[in-house]
Amino acid sequence: MHKVAVVVQDGAEPFGLGAMCEVWSEPYHPEDDNPVFDFVVTTPRPGRVRGSSGFDLHVDLGIDSAADADLVCVIPKRGYLDPSPEVVELVQHAHARGAFVFAHCTAAFVLGEAGLLEGKRCTTHWRHVDELAGLYPEAQVDGNVLYVQEGNIVTGAGSAAGLDAALHLMRQQFGSRVAASAARRIVVPPHRDGGQAQYIARPVPVCESEALAPLLAWISANLAEELTVETLARHMHMSPRTFARRFKDETGTTPYSWVLAQRVQAAEELLEQTDHSIDWIAGEVGFGNAATLRHHFGRYRGVSPVEYRRTFSETA
Known part of the structure; x- marks a missing residue:
């Protein structure tokens, strides 16, 4: 895994974006020698991206910059039932070529719209579990876990569970030492089991x-x-x-x-x-x-x- 692309849409949730930046965008630190990724933030229409919390983003890179990413992270947004068609197409192509596709909280609805959850276990924020299951009945939605990995698809529950899911993927790809170093830098526990209840x-x-x-x-x-x-x-x-x-x-x-x-x-x-x-x-x-x-x-x-x-x- 070398290139990580984060995709934001209008209504982007700032915590979701920040969580991915914390895990994947850090520069080289000599004290931990963790891998450094080619990290990009992209959007379907470059320029101003409306935020959800009183401030907007400015994103220079279009969605084509994510076409060769090893990991595509879709950030949750307000208006999650109306995903950009370009983002749906992007995750379909990413999955087809074997890249990891990561979505936490309501970003799981993008994967459902792309048909990537059919017959697969997945999760989302506990508030939206029934809605996700109702819209995509072929998906095996589990509302009692923090995150789920099915092959190259990773879904996480709400808010901080995005960090748990990202650290799980880092641990899987680079080992526990690297994941623990990243967690120590962020000042969070290095591992919460994905099977743990969303609220416990x-x-x-x-x-x-x-x-x-x-x-x-x-x-x-x-x-x-x-x-x-x-x-x-x-x-x-x-x-x-x-x-x-x-x-x-x-x-x-x-x-x-x-x-x-x-x-x-x-x-x-x-x-x-x-x-x-x-x-x-x-x-x-x-x-x-x-x-x-x-x-x-x-x-x-x-x-x-x-x-x-x-x-x-x-x-x-």
Whole structure:
């Protein structure tokens, strides 16, 4: 993959464009030595392109500049049910010659119009899942995932899931080190599994270690359990000493600190979303009692659970 072309149309969503620029348009950085792409932004009619958020774009390159791209990214836009015929034709040709075609959020409707989703799994923003499935009944629309890859077609859910999908493709083509370096530069997690729900109560924490990832998911689902090093080591069929060393190598922190951080995060979400007592929340996330929860919550967040709830509660 050498050339990446982004296609914008009138009504272009700025976050969608920015996300693709962040992943694919960076110049050479000696600290990570990541690949540099021939990156172009194109439009069916060069010149002024109306934006969707109070400002417009000026794009010099016509859509023919994307004709030889290895990756064609279609940016979501307002008025997604009225794609430019030139863009529909472009993605058809790109797919036919074996290039990657990438669309996230409502840009998936362009791929549907081009006939590229027939018989294929795909996704879009959860608000538009039923509409996409209704318009293109041959498409297998999955509204419970962040992104889907079917051959050389990649579709992503709304907004930030475009970054997840782009980093997935970068990881697939260039390896996890390159994708992790790009994610670190953007300051986002290096990997969220495409099968993760679009909106989820407690996302599984990121870990590049395939060996530890199932354990971390299990911990997140069982925070109320006694999660000692000995208990976790037994899950991994390791001695406590070997497990603790391996965990630190793979995650950069100790099992104790990692579990504490997840318990605080879980308590944070329950404080936001429920009216349950502090004692109940403490038991639910594994702190045992309100005093212990208050101690760790204050240390990690700098405020008490009551103050946090007063500020952020959705039920207040």
